[in-house]
Amino acid sequence: MASTIHLNLFVHGRGHHEAGWRHPSASRQPLTDIDYFASLARRAEEGKFDSVFFADYLALNDDIGHVAGAALEPITLLAALARATRHIGLIATVSTTYSEPFNIARQFASVDHISHGRAGWNIVTSWLPHASRNFGLNAPLALQDRYERAEEYVRTATQLWDSWADDAIVDDPQAGRYADLDRVGPIAHEGKHFSVNGPLNIPRSPQGWPVLVQAGSSPAGKAFAAKFAEAVFTAHLRKESAQQFYQELKTLTEQQGRKASQIVILPGLSATLGSTEHEARVLSRELNELTHFQVGLERLSNRFGGHDFTGINPDLPLSADDFPDAGAVQASQSRSKAIIELVTREHPTLRQLLHRLAGARGHFTLAGTPEQVADAILDWVDSGAADGFNVMPPVLPRQLDLFIEHVVPILQARGRFRKEYEHTTLRGHYGLDRPAGR
Template identity: 45%
Template sequence: MAKSPHIKLGFILHGVGRTWNDWRHPDRDVNASTSLSHYQQQAATAERGKFDFLFVADSLSITEKSSPHYLNRFEPITILSALAATTSRIGLVGTLTVSYSEPFNVARQFASLDHLSGGRAGWNVVTSWLGDTAANFSKTEHPAHATRYKIAAEYLDVVKGLWDSWEDGAHVADKESGQFVDPDRLHRLDHQGEFFQVRGPLNIKRTPQGQPVIFQAGASEDGRSFAARHAEVIFTHAPTKEEGQSYVADVKARARGFGRDPDQLFVLPGIAPIVGDSDEDAEARYRELAALESIDTGLGFLSRTFNDHDFRQYDLDSPFPDVAHIGLDSQQSGTLRILAEVRAENLTLRQVAERLATPRGAFVGSPETVADQLQQWFEEGAADGFVIFEPLPGQLELFVEKVVPILQARGLFRAEYEGTTFRAHLGLSEPENRHAAARRAQSAA
């Protein structure tokens, strides 16, 4: 299948903002992370702009130093279920961890969301990297990095097996005969594995799009291989176009090695575009955002990335501290990227913190400038689309009103939704039910 001619766009629901100080902006609603009306408004704007999906990030552990949005926010499935009732086309993607949940519950939650939304659910599969999460779930230690990915592979197999419990046609509901279900089309899973033992069947029928769309955000070696083997969409981080090109080429080559069609795997870096009436106006808006931040913001980013390690204990102008051993078992992709930059440029702690506090990115400018950058990344193989953060209040509206029409005029983005399900938007086929496939193969033999 050929690569999609259209850029894919998602919007991340990040309430009071993605950094430590976004919430201080005069126009920011300090209650946005737990405001249904705020998210309803953003969802309506993104759907008006024909975005592919909304995305809810998550983690299960906080400290007093966590960023404001993560200190106080909705649980993903809850807010997405509410938004399912006020939207009609846009996809709804939630983050749920395999390290601190059970496959049966997660399969049921996402199947329910898919039914509630008419086939618009997506699951961002994460393994949880913050070590102190274990203490919130009656566990004494956090699984090691490689073990977490082994858990994830088995977990995903179990969830998909549960989603296949019901074949199409299993729900008979024949009032005249009194038959509610066809027992030949309802299947137990009877999974017995290294980490999970799950009987099944799932207590909700096959969903409108067969199975929710699978997202993953792997950037470490284990994460890239897991994503290339299992994911349909990868949410990644690419500070430059060149890094985006390298990542896309790598994971799609891995996907091909696993026997997959790489054009059925979409790689979407997260970006925070700042749109102004002109390039100069956009730069002024960026400076407005940067003025809210501080060195302490950058130290907060570092702390979170390195498993809540306290970077405030070090001299800011000394060489970056030796913390590689911490990065190996935390957010491995983020820590390795930072450490590579430190080694390449001999950076001090202050320099690293400053970069993290006020990331500018490539997408700051007039509507035409931002559209040009999006087109260049897309056409030059650095991205199949983008997950949009809103760095300043009102930027989503500006993007929809000013950038989207340019992309549409250039034939790079849809004018209308292609169908009613999330898979239809992405051009992904519905996974065939394993039991129906076996029945078909047996009939053909």
């Protein structure tokens, strides 16, 4: 029997295209307006999406003068959305580099209680230099150091979530007994990076732990995901790359003694939809023409650790020699490698490359009809490249509406996507086991 696909909505400003905020079909609501985000989450819930996801950045982006950004803090946002929705999973990014396990374990346990079991934590290690300077560091930690800290961080957080047994709360006013102290205990964690006694000061939440999500695709990122991740957001420009990543990560997960079914792999998909392929391509060109060249250039430079691309003629074909070694990049190595592979394969001009990346920063982009998009989704899933997709509409809310109104019904008609929610938790939506706990 063909597997049911998973769909997560990745909300990014007014759309994932760099110039999406400028398009006439984009929302004009402020990015500090909870009603904007609530309307998107409810719309995704109407479309029966598994979850909605909010990334986070710990510094003001340099391109704020030309790109809409500076939105709400994500855990606060999840708590508000938990009361605005009923079924959809709620995922937010929190860095392990610039926070402490006790606080984050407590906050995510709270959101899981508030949402009745719909919380997910996207674990990141933070590589932006200007973020490090906001937390008293002159430079970011090296990639291996970030992942070493992250591993201890997650182990500490899970110990805190397990410091209460599920049945620890007795709540017997007649006997004057609220909690069974034999079912609550310290974790007494003493490690290289953290010293945390515990226990957590909130009982175990409906899911036991929030769903653990991860997005790194470097060797260190994949090793981390195989140990801990239950869902993975990943970026691939081509199906062949996604297939290789999918098989490798499922194998690494099994080598950690885990079931391959207990890690859900969701590549990003930014689909520009039109009633005809021509209409979709026209919209894609319109968006590219609205981009700001210097913004794209600075983003590319940041992706490669500050490399200077300004001396390159923007209208001559690129080669791999125009880029630094991706293996030496301390930021997102997997994304840097994918960009160099694209250049080697297609030899776009710098201007063309920036347009390509403006659509979704290195994720799979597609302009076409609902049938073409649905076919692509099913092709990737059935070819062993994905368990579903991290849906990244280029313009919000219009392109999300089109996806829900036209792509989702095709997937449902083919028996590959739910028509109603069958579970009450995010773990249920993703088909994940609940951690056993104490």
